[in-house]
Amino acid sequence: SQKIEQNSEALNIQEGKTATLTCNYTNYSPAYLQWYRQDPGRGPVFLLLIRENEKEKRKERLKVTFDTTLKQSLFHITASQPADSATYLCVGTGGFKTIFGAGTRLFVKA
Amino acid sequence: EPEVTQTPSHQVTQMGQEVILRCVPISNHLYFYWYRQILGQKVEFLVSFYNNEISEKSEIFDDQFSVERPDGSNFTLKIRSTKLEDSAMYFCASRGQGGQNYGYTFGSGTRLTVV
Numbered sequence A: 001s002q003k004i005e006q007n008s009e010a011l012n013i014q015e016g017k018t019a020t021l022t023c024n025y026t027n028y029s030p031a032y033l034q035w036y037r038q039d040p041g042r043g044p045v046f047l048l049l050i051r052e053n054e055k056e057k058r059k060e061r062l063k064v065t066f067d068t069t070l071k072q073s074l075f076h077i078t079a080s081q082p083a084d085s086a087t088y089l090c091v092g093t094g095g096f097k098t099i100f101g102a103g104t105r106l107f108v109k110a
Numbered sequence B: 001e002p003e004v005t006q007t008p009s010h011q012v013t014q015m016g017q018e019v020i021l022r023c024v025p026i027s028n029h030l031y032f033y034w035y036r037q038i039l040g041q042k043v044e045f046l047v048s049f050y051n052n053e054i055s056e057k058s059e060i061f062d063d064q065f066s067v068e069r070p071d072g073s074n075f076t077l078k079i080r081s082t083k084l085e086d087s088a089m090y091f092c093a094s095r096g097q098g099g100q101n102y103g104y105t106f107g108s109g110t111r112l113t114v115v
Helices: none
Strands: A003-006 A011-014 A019-026 A032-038 A045-051 A056-059 A062-067 A072-077 A086-094 A097-100 A104-109 B005-007 B010-013 B019-024 B031-037 B043-050 B053-057 B065-068 B075-079 B088-095 B110-114
Touching: A003 A086, A003 A097, A011 A019, A019 A032, A019 A086, A019 A104, A032 A062, A032 A072, A045 A056, A045 A062, A072 A086, A097 B043, B005 B088, B010 B019, B019 B031, B019 B088, B019 B110, B043 B065, B043 B075, B075 B088
Parallel strands: A011 A104, B010 B110
Antiparallel strands: A003 A019, A019 A072, A032 A045, A032 A086, A056 A062, A062 A072, A086 A097, A086 A104, B005 B019, B019 B075, B031 B043, B031 B088, B043 B053, B065 B075, B088 B110
């Protein structure tokens, strides 16, 4: 079946370090991948979108890569801050079909 | 910044009752969606809506569910005869014409509790 998989274990890092979150997809060829932030009890908030013909995209402290050979996207937060603590969702879209990953919880310690 | 507005924020209903969840998408957006998230689980797609009709629906979106855009601004999700397992956060989302360049804008959700 088509899947978007993210690390289910929480990621704990120290403030100021770079957080790297991984998203893998199987049996699926998304035309683009999106990354969202979700805080408890709230709706997802859009962060970045990268298309299959793009290798990398940046926005302020955020960077996302898309490797169609590895079937993987990496999401980086540089100079992380405690306010970056949240769950980050990887979302794949191909045609009209959109699949959400389960999310990775990030904790940034001061 | 434009927002997607959902009401109510929390709805408690008895099993078997009908509920209507309401959403006001961003005014110039053309694509509308309903998602649900059961507590502690991943976000699941329910239905997409474009040009006044359903463009895709998931296997979750069975005959007990329906969507409407009654007046050009509201977008509603009706659950006809609620079951305990329908308890979840329901999120409405919308996106604009250049959809492939932009993500979805989600509302804050309606927490539905079926008792």
